[in-house]
Amino acid sequence: MIDHLCITVANFRRSRAWYQAALAPLGYELKYDGEHGAGLAAGFGPQAEEQAVLYLLSAVPGRGQCEPLTHFCLRVDSQAKVQAFHAAALQAGG
Template identity: 45%
Template sequence: MIDHIGFPVSDFERSKAFYTAALAPLGYGLVMAVTAEETGAAAHAGFGAGPKPDFWIGSGGRADALRVHVAFVAADRAAVDAFHAAALAAGGTDNGAPGLRPHYHPNYYGAFVLDPDGHNIEAVCHRPA
């Protein structure tokens, strides 16, 4: 079980705005932000669907750093579609339009975008239509 995940981004404010917009259709929002002064190192923003953040970004990353893949659970296929549209509108790049991915399993409905640093961000619904 994963408690939380995080990775560095090259432009903290740009990425914070991107994730605020892209994750809203999935019920995620900015839950907590800590400044570099508070941590003594980097600024961090924590997003979640409740009172506890489980997805974090932090300042100080390099745009040419190793890329990661993160998949967020969507309540339904409409939320996957809305995530994809919101992420593109917020500056993301299409990396796989919403649709079924039956090679994973018959009800795997996902969409993929690259965030401003090139991280592969996915929203997925495993429920039947």
């Protein structure tokens, strides 16, 4: 199960406004709006839940590029599943 996704955007303020407007009809709202490391972050999630599931990250000034481009986390309920995922990923050529 996907826990959350992060994407780095070049124009943070414009992207935050766009995602806030576009996600509203789906029942998503702004859950977090503040600093993240050297940049800014905005987190969106379903109105009925406390946690954000989609985060926008600003490009860090001075780096020139948006790094990392994407970040995603998966949720599992045991260390055994983490190890099984890792083994399968390596077996598949990861």
